[in-house]
Amino acid sequence: xxxxxxxxxxxxxxxxxxxxxxxxxxxxxxxxxxxxxxxxxxxxxxxxxxxxxxxxxxxxxxxxxxxxxxxxxxxxxxxxxxxxxxxxxxxxxxxxxxxxxxxxxxxxxxxxxxxx
Amino acid sequence: xxxxxxxxxxxxxxxxxxxxxxxxxxxxxxxxxxxxxxxxxxxxxxxxxxxxxxxxxxxxxxxxxxxxxxxxxxxxxxxxxxxxxxxxxxxxxxxxxxxxxxxxxxxxxxxxx
Numbered sequence: 001x002x003x004x005x006x007x008x009x010x011x012x013x014x015x016x017x018x019x020x021x022x023x024x025x026x027x028x029x030x031x032x033x034x035x036x037x038x039x040x041x042x043x044x045x046x047x048x049x050x051x052x053x054x055x056x057x058x059x060x061x062x063x064x065x066x067x068x069x070x071x072x073x074x075x076x077x078x079x080x081x082x083x084x085x086x087x088x089x090x091x092x093x094x095x096x097x098x099x100x101x102x103x104x105x106x107x108x109x110x111x112x113x114x115x116x
Numbered sequence: 117x118x119x120x121x122x123x124x125x126x127x128x129x130x131x132x133x134x135x136x137x138x139x140x141x142x143x144x145x146x147x148x149x150x151x152x153x154x155x156x157x158x159x160x161x162x163x164x165x166x167x168x169x170x171x172x173x174x175x176x177x178x179x180x181x182x183x184x185x186x187x188x189x190x191x192x193x194x195x196x197x198x199x200x201x202x203x204x205x206x207x208x209x210x211x212x213x214x215x216x217x218x219x220x221x222x223x224x225x226x227x228x229x
Contacts, residue, residue, distance in 0.1 A: 045220040091159065102172055102214055103161035
């Protein structure tokens, strides 16, 4: 079974600074997807960024980028130029690329506080 | 931008009662999911549903739970006899294809007294 581990329950960052959220995962599969979801206090989860395991290039979305280390099974999220609206719970998640397995497995989350 | 919607936003029920949580998927989506999040814990997969059948379910999804698309649009999760430990936030998610992104609804907070 796949597992996702987020070892930082809480993080804080000064506005306009950069913060990195850590995530490790365990799987025996070679093809899969990794995600970072943001869950603001309103509680609707929003996809921030997605990485396909077969792609060596790290995904980026504006101020959000990942450091994907497949051999180390590590998938960290970097938020640059942090904004007050970035304050939320961030979940790292895994999904098999095998069509028969559709579930997303989530980590326990990291609560990010942005300090003005 | 199309969104997944869920009703009600908050449901309070007595232990042993049946509840039905409703989800309206994005219109052209074909894959449907339920997840739950007990307060302070991680989001957990419950079930996936495609072509009017359950395609995958977790060990949490026991005989007390059922899903259906009664009218071809709404996607429902029924809990037959609620227990205190069913208190959680329940999220519906939908996807266009099996490996496409899952879009999450805002959730229904279920409180079992």
